[in-house]
Amino acid sequence: MSFELYNIPQGKIGIAYSGKDFSTGYLELEPGTELAKHNRPVLEQLMQIKGASTMIMFDGDEQKEIVMEVGDKLDIPAGQYHAHANTGTESSITLWKASGDITEIIDAIRKSSEM
DSSP: OOOEEEEETTEEEEEEEEOSSOEEEEEEEOTTEEOOOBOOSSEEEEEEEESOEEEEEEETTEEEEEEEOTTOEEEEOTTOOEEEEEOSSSOEEEEEEEESOOHHHHHHHHHHSBO
């Protein structure tokens, strides 16, 4: 399978690989945008490669913000609710890897987004 790039209202999602064992790609967020609160059923690993992003981590009614600068890494445990935000003035690119099967989530992105 070749690299896939999808336009979303907040920017772009690139999918490099998606299978039952893992999925990987990148998220590009335009300034002033945010993905809705979500979770994944598997470990998600992030690395910031351009700009900065703010990860909003939810624990019940509590939330914690983690600012990721270029080179920063973050592991998000399976089931952890979170949101990706770009509060900066330039686009933000975050590499992601999901360790496990999220093929249904990837298929939903493919169906709901424009290539």
